[in-house]
Amino acid sequence: MPRLDESLLTHLPPFDGLSRTDIRRILDGAVSRRFEIGADIFREGEPADRFFLLLDGYIRVVRTTESGEQITVLHIPAGQLFGIARAIGRETYPGRAVAAAECIVLCWPTALWDDFTRQYPGFTLSMARTVGVRLGEIQSRMQELATLHVEARIATALLRLITQTGRQTEAGVEIDFPLTRQDLSEMTGTTLHTVSRLLSAWQREGVVQSQHRRITVLDRARLEACAQHRG
Amino acid sequence: MPRLDESLLTHLPPFDGLSRTDIRRILDGAVSRRFEIGADIFREGEPADRFFLLLDGYIRVVRTTESGEQITVLHIPAGQLFGIARAIGRETYPGRAVAAAECIVLCWPTALWDDFTRQYPGFTLSMARTVGVRLGEIQSRMQELATLHVEARIATALLRLITQTGRQTEAGVEIDFPLTRQDLSEMTGTTLHTVSRLLSAWQREGVVQSQHRRITVLDRARLEACAQHRG
DNA sequence: CTGATTCTTTGAGCAAGCGCAAAGTCCGAC
DNA sequence: GTCGGACTTTGCGCTTGCTCAAAGAATCAG
Numbered sequence: 052m053p054r055l056d057e058s059l060l061t062h063l064p065p066f067d068g069l070s071r072t073d074i075r076r077i078l079d080g081a082v083s084r085r086f087e088i089g090a091d092i093f094r095e096g097e098p099a100d101r102f103f104l105l106l107d108g109y110i111r112v113v114r115t116t117e118s119g120e121q122i123t124v125l126h127i128p129a130g131q132l133f134g135i136a137r138a139i140g141r142e143t144y145p146g147r148a149v150a151a152a153e154c155i156v157l158c159w160p161t162a163l164w165d166d167f168t169r170q171y172p173g174f175t176l177s178m179a180r181t182v183g184v185r186l187g188e189i190q191s192r193m194q195e196l197a198t199l200h201v202e203a204r205i206a207t208a209l210l211r212l213i214t215q216t217g218r219q220t221e222a223g224v225e226i227d228f229p230l231t232r233q234d235l236s237e238m239t240g241t242t243l244h245t246v247s248r249l250l251s252a253w254q255r256e257g258v259v260q261s262q263h264r265r266i267t268v269l270d271r272a273r274l275e276a277c278a279q280h281r282g
Numbered sequence: 283m284p285r286l287d288e289s290l291l292t293h294l295p296p297f298d299g300l301s302r303t304d305i306r307r308i309l310d311g312a313v314s315r316r317f318e319i320g321a322d323i324f325r326e327g328e329p330a331d332r333f334f335l336l337l338d339g340y341i342r343v344v345r346t347t348e349s350g351e352q353i354t355v356l357h358i359p360a361g362q363l364f365g366i367a368r369a370i371g372r373e374t375y376p377g378r379a380v381a382a383a384e385c386i387v388l389c390w391p392t393a394l395w396d397d398f399t400r401q402y403p404g405f406t407l408s409m410a411r412t413v414g415v416r417l418g419e420i421q422s423r424m425q426e427l428a429t430l431h432v433e434a435r436i437a438t439a440l441l442r443l444i445t446q447t448g449r450q451t452e453a454g455v456e457i458d459f460p461l462t463r464q465d466l467s468e469m470t471g472t473t474l475h476t477v478s479r480l481l482s483a484w485q486r487e488g489v490v491q492s493q494h495r496r497i498t499v500l501d502r503a504r505l506e507a508c509a510q511h512r513g
Numbered sequence: 514c515t516g517a518t519t520c521t522t523t524g525a526g527c528a529a530g531c532g533c534a535a536a537g538t539c540c541g542a543c
Numbered sequence: 544g545t546c547g548g549a550c551t552t553t554g555c556g557c558t559t560g561c562t563c564a565a566a567g568a569a570t571c572a573g
Contacts (some may be wrong), residue, residue: 079312096367114421114425116425116429118429119532120429122424122428122429124421124424135339135341136414137410138410139411139413139414139417140408140410140412140413140414141405141411141414145414145417145421148347155533163429168530175406176371177367179368179370179371179444180370180371181371181416182370182371182413183367183370183371183372183376186376186413186417186420187376187395189417189420189421190345190355190376190420192370192424193353193420193423193427194345194347194353194422196351196424196428196471197425197427197470197471198349198471200529201529201530203527228450230549231549231550231551232551232552233550238430240427240428240429242530242531242532243550243551244530244531244533244551244552244553245529245530245531246550246554247550248530248552248553249550249553250551251542251552251553256469262539263537263538263539263540263550263551264550272331430561430567431560432559432560434558462519462520462521463521463522464520465518472559472560472561473560473562474520474521475521475522475523475560475561475562476522476559476561478522479522479523479524479560480519481521482521482523484521491567491568494521494569494570495520495569496569497522514571514573515552515572516571516572516573517554517570517571517572517573518565518569518570518571518572519568519569519570519571520568520569520570521566521567521568521569522565522566522567522568523564523565523566523571524563524564524565524566525562525564526561526562527561527562527563527564528559528560528561528562529558529559529560529561529572530545530557530558530559531556531557531558531559532555532556532557532558532566533554533555533556533557534554534555535552535553535554535565536550536551536552536553536561537550537552537553538549538550538552539545539548539549539550539551540548540550540552541547541548541549542545542546542547543544543545543546543547
């Protein structure tokens with residue numbers, strides 16, 4: 052395998068401010084891997100023997116209920132560490148990580164985690180922040196599920212997605228990985244039918260445009276209005 | 283203020299295994315306070331300038347939506363640290379902590395947090411575990427909100443409460459702090475009316491018994507059956 | 514004891530959104 | 544190019560659980 056370039060890490064929060072030598076050492080402990088869209092990077096309950104950095108692509112973390120339904124817990128954009136069960140004192144992964152788009156990741160054996168926290172002082176704090184942000188996001192999602200109507204939840208989900216991963220096009224902002232109605236329903240705790248009906252309605256009104264797993268938001272303001280609607 | 287007794291801490295996870303001298307020093311940095319039922323211990327968004335240990339009582343962590351609805355994020359039983367924003371890299375409290383029963387807490391200035399993590403090696407790991415457990419609980423709640431019907435959600439909430447804080451009585455297991463229908467509805471993302479109807483029905487069937495904010499579960503098995511019911 | 518307050522119960526009507534079903538469309542593989 | 548599979552659309556009926564409304568307990572302060 053070719054040597055990984057140091058510039059991959061120099062601007063990412065957990066590693067910025069480290070010396071070239073340190074980064075070199077960290078990279079030398081890593082392996083890079085590629086995952087096809089839809090592939091599992093790790094599964095719920097597996098021993099957390101690696102942690103990962105997403106260099107490119109997009110990850111969806113999902114949990115599966117006893118009855119087989121899936122719900123999406125988080126989306127993780129490129130540039131972030133994930134699979135960091137160790138940061139929350141766990142020995143196993145708390146969910147399944149699926150490649151929502153084609154992904155390039157670096158991975159390290161969990162054994163190195165303790166080295167990192169010991170040797171690179173900013174690492175621990177950076178991890179704590181990451182956990183804090185994700186916890187906050189999950190809490191918000193919970194709040195939405197508890198208080199908003201389906202329409203507002205889907206609007207919120209779309210807004211979050213275009214904020215995190217939007218790509219500006221001439222028509223509007225496109226979510227830059229393929230997303231099915233089913234995926235959206237798993238993010239919002241509803242059914243694909245309801246999502247389909249709503250997107251159709253919004254498309255008629257010119258708020259969004261979609262065809263075959265590509266969704267573009269044309270009128271962000273209107274979507275924000277939907278998201279506000281009390282339920 | 284009288285000196286606090288060392289036995290308060292010796293058996294609690296973050297401090298067990300520490301020497302008497304260490305515990306003495308930790309206690310000398312603490313202040314103990316009492317909170318009436320319903321009192322706020324801290325509020326959402328306030329600078330997190332203290333962290334707390336709940337010696338006795340019961341804490342409810344709630345968030346308030348823009349439109350004024352409240353949802354209960356967590357319940358914290360006696361013996362746990364809370365207000366540990368620092369462990370997740372935050373400067374402010376992410377929710378409001380309310381005394382669900384009369385509470386006795388120890389509190390430390392956040393400035394001591396870094397001392398604790400530096401001087402007592404088990405502290406950091408213990409905190410990570412606490413965060414992990416709470417994150418897991420929140421995720422489960424989210425999953426429930428997304429996939430279960432109201433009946434199953436309320437059943438699950440009651441089961442969780444009696445497990446965490448149940449007190450065995452001759453009739454069954456009683457939740458040992460006062461809990462209104464409103465409180466239960468804020469835990470399960472529904473209305474107090476629906477909760478009331480359901481508890482009435484369960485009372486007719488002999489599953490639970492309740493009067494004025496005291497709820498006793500008589501038939502745990504039946505409640506578990508309700509909680510399983512697919513939605 | 515009395516009045517105020519907070520908590521609970523119950524009814525009636527209604528709408529959001531789910532389940533079911535069936536057909537239509539797009540894409541990729543061969 | 545066409546076949547198969549995955550994804551999407553849409554209609555209809557029905558249930559869950561919400562809203563609105565009003566009255567009935569229990570508790571507490573004075």
